[in-house]
Amino acid sequence: MELPRMETPMLKGSCQQTDGVLLAALNGTAELPVQEALKAFVLEVQSAARGGGARQVDVDLKGLRFMSSSCFKVMVTWLATLGALPAEERYRVRFLSDPTQHWQKRSLSALAAFGGDLVEVVE
Amino acid sequence: MSEEDSQMTAAVELVFSPDLDFVGKVRAFASELSDHSAVPFEWKSQIEVALHEMLENAVKTTRVGQVRVRVQVSRCAGGLEVELRTWNRAPLEHLEELQKAVAAVSAAPDPMGYYLELMRRTALVENGSGLGLGRIRAEAGMNVDVEIEGDRACVTARATMGDA
Numbered sequence: 001m002e003l004p005r006m007e008t009p010m011l012k013g014s015c016q017q018t019d020g021v022l023l024a025a026l027n028g029t030a031e032l033p034v035q036e037a038l039k040a041f042v043l044e045v046q047s048a049a050r051g052g053g054a055r056q057v058d059v060d061l062k063g064l065r066f067m068s069s070s071c072f073k074v075m076v077t078w079l080a081t082l083g084a085l086p087a088e089e090r091y092r093v094r095f096l097s098d099p100t101q102h103w104q105k106r107s108l109s110a111l112a113a114f115g116g117d118l119v120e121v122v123e
Numbered sequence: 124m125s126e127e128d129s130q131m132t133a134a135v136e137l138v139f140s141p142d143l144d145f146v147g148k149v150r151a152f153a154s155e156l157s158d159h160s161a162v163p164f165e166w167k168s169q170i171e172v173a174l175h176e177m178l179e180n181a182v183k184t185t186r187v188g189q190v191r192v193r194v195q196v197s198r199c200a201g202g203l204e205v206e207l208r209t210w211n212r213a214p215l216e217h218l219e220e221l222q223k224a225v226a227a228v229s230a231a232p233d234p235m236g237y238y239l240e241l242m243r244r245t246a247l248v249e250n251g252s253g254l255g256l257g258r259i260r261a262e263a264g265m266n267v268d269v270e271i272e273g274d275r276a277c278v279t280a281r282a283t284m285g286d287a
Binding site: 010027029031032033066068070072073077079080081101102103106107110113114116 | 143144146147150164165170172175176179183208225235238239242243245246247251252253254255258261262263286
């Protein structure tokens with residue numbers, strides 16, 4: 001199965017899969033002009049996670065310099081969809097963050113509060 | 124705040140076409156202001172978050188004319204006061220929604236709780252994020268206000284950021 005990939009001038013996304021963990025990395029800036037591209041990428045990541053039986057998805061945001069609320073909402077929708085799945089189909093989502101980018105700390109703690117037990121933030 | 128008890132350390136004002144491709148560039152340029160004032164580094168990202176949400180909102184809804192933005196940092200009794208303002212012209216139905224949204228976010232006693240409530244409400248709604256104002260208050264720690272005259276809106280986000 002081909003893994004999801006996104007290539008826009010503003011934002012790039014790529015994936016790797018190892019031992020039940022899908023790693024999705026975002027690099028660049030996530031703003032309204034790339035919201036649709038990000039939405040499509042995240043939907044593909046969700047399909048790849050479920051299709052590949054992943055028990056965990058790591059989302060590497062260390063190369064993400066900024067995310068506006070329009071793209072943050074894509075993550076919120078993902079977590080809401082994940083939470084609505086039957087328990088046996090759910091997987092954990094870990095956001096790998098860069099502590100020197102202070103916006104990530106605040107945005108990701110809000111996402112973690114929203115996602116509950118399914119979400120972890122790693123610095 | 125009067126001129127006697129405040130001292131402006133830096134300010135920038137820009138006028139630009141309502142083009143989404145400009146939002147990130149204007150945000151980056153305006154936030155550079157904090158490099159030339161006494162704003163601590165960790166606050167810079169809060170200013171960027173609030174500024175971006177305000178700019179994106181103004182650009183998305185502008186139907187006539189330009190978007191104007193001002194970022195101002197002043198010394199005050201509590202430390203530094205950061206004030207962000209945007210001006211734009213938008214359809215009346217949008218301005219009514221904006222006024223209601225600002226009133227609701229400003230009245231919320233627990234900004235993070237309200238932000239989480241907005242996430243729950245909008246997670247599966249297709250159009251718009253509906254999170255921008257909540258994010259300004261909960262993540263950027265800034266109070267939001269709006270003044271409307273006819274089809275003109277002036278949105279203000281303001282915070283006093285400790286001793287610096």
